[in-house]
Amino acid sequence: MSQPTILQKLEILADAAKYDASCASSGTAKKNSLGGKGVGSTEGMGICHAYAPDGRCISLLKILLTNHCIFDCHYCINRKSSNVRRARFTPQEVADLTLNFYRRNYIEGLFLSSGIIKSSNHTMELIVEAARILREEHDFRGYIHLKTIPEADPELVHQAGLYADRVSINVELPTDHGLTRLAPDKNSRQIEGALAKTTSDIAEAKDARRRFRHAPRFAPAGQSTQMIVGADKASDADIVGKASRLYDSFKLRRVYYSAFSPIPDASAVLPLKRPPLIREHRLYQSDWLMRFYGYQPGEIMQATDSDGMLPLDIDPKLAWALKFREQFPVDVNRASKEQLLRVPGLGTTAVKRILAARRHRTLRLDDVARLIVSISKVRPFLVALDWRPTMLTDRADLRSLLAPKQEQLELFAA
Secondary structure (H helix, E strand, O other): OOOOHHHHHHHHHHHHHHOOOOOOOOOOOEEEOOOOOOOEEEEOOOOOOOOOOOOEEEEEEEOOOEEOOOOOOOOOOOOOOOOOOOEEEOOHHHHHHHHHHOOOOOOOOEEEEEEOOOOOHHHHHHHHHHHHHHHOOOOEEEEEEEEEEOOHHHHHHHHHHHHHEEEEEEEOOOOHHHHHHHHHOHHHHHHHHHHHHHHHHHHHHHHHHHHOOOOOOOOOOEEEEEEEEEEOOOHHHHHHHHHHHHHHHHHEEEEEEEEOOOOOOOOOOOOOOOOHHHHHHHHHHHHHHHHOOOOOOOHHOOOOOOOOOOOOOOHHHHHHHHOHHHHOOEOOOOOHHHHHHOOOOHHHHHHHHHHHOOOOOOOOOHHHHOOOOOOOHHHHHEOOOOOOOOOOHHOHHHHHOOOOOOOOOOOOHH
16 A cells, blocks of 8 residues: 555644644744744744634644554544544654745644554654754744643653643543543543643743743743543533633643544444534633633532533523622622623623723713623613613513524525
8 A cells, every 4th residue: 555645644634633622822932033043933822723812813733743543532533443544744744844834824833742652652752853853953933832641751741841832731521430431541640640740840940931041941831731521421510620620730821622523433432412512612601701700610610500511592601690690780880890890791801991981980871882892781780870770680581681592594595
């Protein structure tokens, strides 16, 4: 059988990498090749068809080194028992592809993950070698995100962090029971041990940079992880609790959520269909509430139903507000920033505008409307100079009034 070409390998290994969501690059150190030195640059913002804060869409080469794997995780399309086309890049081929795509202005960086071949250490050595070639032989200054392997020798993972802007280790599933059942080759204690070691290395590197100007950087964009949603019986409350513990214990930049997708020749222990994508979206919203709105994990869990699931028809913030109506309405002219951030329909930008505007005048409802995107969702939860919701906040049908209208689109509508 003839060997696959580079393009054929790229087709296989780029497609195999699409299941990994943890490839944004926010927070990395700024580097550039101005002055004729080096190749590439990074602006410290999102890559891989993510959107930067200024609205730009930025992309990276997102591939697997190989989709061969000695592990047999039930949910993974690249597991050793899966009947899929296999391919493998060499580290040099990964470096050449990255440079060629960059020079054609297709990408601004590399996201590299891999199946496990021969052993965890052997695979990690190949991943590190690809990054080394880019950084040392070509002085590549673009963004590099390496997916590290928790079973590999800690020294190899440390080397990866010296070359990469960001490293990540997937915790895979939110519960130990789910991981044992669906990924028997993986161990949650080992995964968390690797996360802890990387957290320590990042902290030490930052401390060294404060004391010694030329101390080497170590994963300046931090580390992230990913959980699969819907492959096991874990509830949204389980997932939120796990994410919170990961943030607190390992100072992660992001926890990503990836809705389980049915795969060919699937194991009988897996669900027959994928969870609704809106569930993944609600988990991202709850993650945002914890990171930027001051919600505690327990408060997010209070927004779930008796089965620990977040509602799909409304967002978690509105679900919490409807359960705790005694907290509302709040006075837009007197409420604290923390109270305003809990009002459904008010984002962080809107709250900043309100706080700035009320320094100069007492706000009316029309004033608030000019500062936010939509006033209809906010009205039941706010008091303004000329507005008081009276019985609106306590209406039994308030949820149905505020829930997004379900609309059946017509395929051939004009």
